[in-house]
Amino acid sequence: MDPVKTLTDNRVWRSIVRHGIRGTNRNRVMLVMENLFLHLHPAKVRRRNLEVSSTYYLGAVGVTLFVVLTVTGVLLMLYYHPSVPQAYDDMKELQFVVGNGVFLRNMHRWGAHAMVLVVFLHMLRVFYHKAYRPPREFNWVVGVVLLLVTLLLSYTGYLLPWDQLAFWGVSVGTNMVKAMPGLGPTLRFYLLGGHIVGENALLRFYVLHCVVLPGALLLGVAVHLWRVRKDGGVAGSSGLRRTSRRTKP
Amino acid sequence: MNDLCLESADDARRVPVRVALVRRDAPARLLENREETEPTAPHLLVRELIVVQLCVVFLAVVSLLFDAPLEGIADPTNTPNPAKAPWYFLGLQELLHYFPPVVAGVLLPALVVIGIVVIPYVRINLDAAGLYERPWKRTVVALTAVVALIGALLVSYRVWPVLVPTLVLYALVILPALPFCPPALKLRLGRVSLSNWIMTWFVAVAAILTLIGVLFRGPGWTWIWPWREGIY
Numbered sequence: 001m002d003p004v005k006t007l008t009d010n011r012v013w014r015s016i017v018r019h020g021i022r023g024t025n026r027n028r029v030m031l032v033m034e035n036l037f038l039h040l041h042p043a044k045v046r047r048r049n050l051e052v053s054s055t056y057y058l059g060a061v062g063v064t065l066f067v068v069l070t071v072t073g074v075l076l077m078l079y080y081h082p083s084v085p086q087a088y089d090d091m092k093e094l095q096f097v098v099g100n101g102v103f104l105r106n107m108h109r110w111g112a113h114a115m116v117l118v119v120f121l122h123m124l125r126v127f128y129h130k131a132y133r134p135p136r137e138f139n140w141v142v143g144v145v146l147l148l149v150t151l152l153l154s155y156t157g158y159l160l161p162w163d164q165l166a167f168w169g170v171s172v173g174t175n176m177v178k179a180m181p182g183l184g185p186t187l188r189f190y191l192l193g194g195h196i197v198g199e200n201a202l203l204r205f206y207v208l209h210c211v212v213l214p215g216a217l218l219l220g221v222a223v224h225l226w227r228v229r230k231d232g233g234v235a236g237s238s239g240l241r242r243t244s245r246r247t248k249p
Numbered sequence: 250m251n252d253l254c255l256e257s258a259d260d261a262r263r264v265p266v267r268v269a270l271v272r273r274d275a276p277a278r279l280l281e282n283r284e285e286t287e288p289t290a291p292h293l294l295v296r297e298l299i300v301v302q303l304c305v306v307f308l309a310v311v312s313l314l315f316d317a318p319l320e321g322i323a324d325p326t327n328t329p330n331p332a333k334a335p336w337y338f339l340g341l342q343e344l345l346h347y348f349p350p351v352v353a354g355v356l357l358p359a360l361v362v363i364g365i366v367v368i369p370y371v372r373i374n375l376d377a378a379g380l381y382e383r384p385w386k387r388t389v390v391a392l393t394a395v396v397a398l399i400g401a402l403l404v405s406y407r408v409w410p411v412l413v414p415t416l417v418l419y420a421l422v423i424l425p426a427l428p429f430c431p432p433a434l435k436l437r438l439g440r441v442s443l444s445n446w447i448m449t450w451f452v453a454v455a456a457i458l459t460l461i462g463v464l465f466r467g468p469g470w471t472w473i474w475p476w477r478e479g480i481y
Contacts, residue, residue: 028288038294044286045293057300064304088322095319106312114308116337127368127448130377137369144366151337158335167323168332172342176354184355196325 040225042233054236058122063221065115070214072108080160082206084199087162112154119150131235139227146220149213156209159202170205171197330468331481339462340455346470347408361451374444381425381439388443389426392419410461414453422446 007013008021019030029043048054079098080090094101123143126132132140159170174197177188193200228234287293334342344353368374380388396419403412425435467473467481 025288028290031290032288038290041289041293043289045289047285047287050287050292050296057296060297060300061304064301065308068305068308085322091319102316103312106315106317107308109317110311110315111308113336123365124448124452128445130374132369133375134369140369141366144362148362154337155335161319162323164320164323164327164329165318167325168329169334172332172334173338176341176345176350179350179354181351181355197323 040222040229042229045233046236049234049236051236055234056121056125058118058125059234062115062118062122065111065118066217066221069108069111069115072104072111073210073214075104076108077210082160082203084162084202087160087202091161091163108157112157116150116154119147123147126235129235129237133235135231136227136235139224139231142220142224142227146217146224149217149220153209153213153217156205156213159197159205160209162202167197170201174201331466331470333462333466333481336459336463339466340458343410343458343462343466344408347406364451368444373442376444377442379440380422380443380446381435385426389423392422392443410457411454414457415450418446418450418453 004021008017018034019027021027032038032041032043076094079094079101081087091105094105098104126140126143155170155173159166174188174192177191178184180187189195191201191204192198193204333339341353341358344357347353348357396415400412400415403409403415421438424430425439430438464475464480465472467478473481
């Protein structure tokens with residue numbers, strides 16, 4: 001008895017996955033087109049864009065880091081209270097009481113730093129390959145917004161441990177906002193929920209970090225990937241020179 | 250030696266005999282069309298899966314080796330010296346050392362964001378030709394004027410960490426226009442487009458400012474050597 005056949009050759013399986021599992025080209029295309037998550041990809045990709053030097057897979061690395069940060073972030077939320085001084089005590093709990101708490105926090109922290117770096121490198125890759133040229137102009141703008149959201153995500157998360165590093169890092173940054181003529185002091189007041197970095201600021205940064213900004217990033221990434229597909233797939237190094245044909249020895 | 254190669258098989262219907270004549274001075278090559286498409290499943294998906302695995306493994310190893318920093322509880326009455334922002338804002342904080350807050354904290358970041366957003370809508374970025382691959386005299390003169398203006402501004406505010414990379418890159422840009430430039434270098438530098446030069450300048454300045462902020466700044470934002478005084 002073939003276990004694969006037993007699993008797939010019945011009405012229940014076909015109600016979930018409509019096409020068969022035979023490795024035909026039609027099924028391969030259907031697999032991508034009929035799946036909500038995979039359909040952000042085009043059904044077919046250019047061979048040269050599969051090469052590492054074409055995109056360095058930096059977009060994929062960025063999305064991966066976002067997923068890792070979401071998973072570790074949700075787990076961290078189980079042990080975290082956004083209040084003073086409980087927030088800091090929770091850091092100590094993670095360190096000494098929660099199993100693998102330090103590892104969890106490390107993954108989240110280093111993943112966040114890596115994501116800022118990778119998203120920036122992704123932007124540089126797209127620039128030097130001239131992959132922002134028409135019709136992809138607006139997707140570049142979406143990408144810049146995503147870079148800013150990434151920075152804000154990292155920055156709002158920076159306050160949450162409520163240690164000296166967090167408090168003064170955020171104090172320095174929000175004092176810069178105050179320098180903005182006219183709107184600055186008001187903006188800073190709304191951001192912090194007061195005139196100093198205190199309990200209200202911690203709660204606001206927590207809500208921004210865990211709900212508002214990840215939601216915005218998710219939405220933005222969906223638009224970003226969808227537009228990549230609509231504009232004919234990723235523009236790898238092709239924008240640079242016309243090297244679509246090359247010889248293989 | 251073997252100019253003539255004969256392929257043979259038992260079943261003549263399956264593998265017909267092919268005769269290929271290969272000249273020794275022209276090795277056989279297959280023209281590969283890289284515009285051809287492959288189905289996303291499995292070709293792209295498998296590669297993405299590998300990328301995901303490499304990322305997670307790498308991050309897990311780093312997390313096992315290095316612990317995230319955690320200092321004492323936040324204390325508004327005890328200001329650490331220096332009080333540093335996260336690393337990606339240290340370039341801006343370094344600028345705050347030279348310019349008034351409204352310039353370093355608002356004007357320059359706003360200009361950077363606007364400058365990056367409009368890239369695909371500005372013509373010089375759509376032109377892939379190198380600076381010296383088309384009429385370049387007027388461009389170089391205009392560029393010299395702009396660099397002189399920015400340079401004067403940087404000198405008046407004593408922003409040496411920006412002035413030095415600016416002048417180095419400017420020297421590289423105008424090198425092909427000078428008579429003593431070696432031809433190979435002339436060809437290589439001449440191929441770089443103006444938009445690439447500008448972006449490279451921005452990245453160099455941002456990287457240098459960030460590195461200075463992370464490594465070379467100590468108490469009172471004074472210059473320190475990290476190997477002597479450590480990293481603050």
